[in-house]
Amino acid sequence: MATDVKVRYSDKDLAEFKALIEGKIKKAYQDLELLKSSYKNDGNNGTDDTSPTFKAFEEGSETMSREANTQLALRQEKFIRDLKNALVRIENKTYGICRVTGKLINKDRLKLVPHATLSIEAKNMQ
Numbered sequence: 611m612a613t614d615v616k617v618r619y620s621d622k623d624l625a626e627f628k629a630l631i632e633g634k635i636k637k638a639y640q641d642l643e644l645l646k647s648s649y650k651n652d653g654n655n656g657t658d659d660t661s662p663t664f665k666a667f668e669e670g671s672e673t674m675s676r677e678a679n680t681q682l683a684l685r686q687e688k689f690i691r692d693l694k695n696a697l698v699r700i701e702n703k704t705y706g707i708c709r710v711t712g713k714l715i716n717k718d719r720l721k722l723v724p725h726a727t728l729s730i731e732a733k734n735m736q
Contacts, residue, residue, distance in 0.1 A: 649679040692725035
């Protein structure tokens, strides 16, 4: 990889990516709050007077969904971290440069995966 990168996205492009990423971060925080509130909820759906078998089934299901929500929340926190790191790369004017090939990552890829650090070419080499 080249140490002095001469190829980079223009300041105008970087500003557009920054706006896109900031929007995604805001949405990601909203999604994270939804996940957190759903697993903090006591989950009692008024099944106190129903059969013990159903109650046991529901408690098992509740535990599984709480674990799934925790996993989703952890994944969401990593996504937010990756997006924030992308903002740092924008500030450093290194955003959109593949960390393996040193070439620009395709704009369409960055619009879909704004925290990408690898070009498709580099990703296929893995």
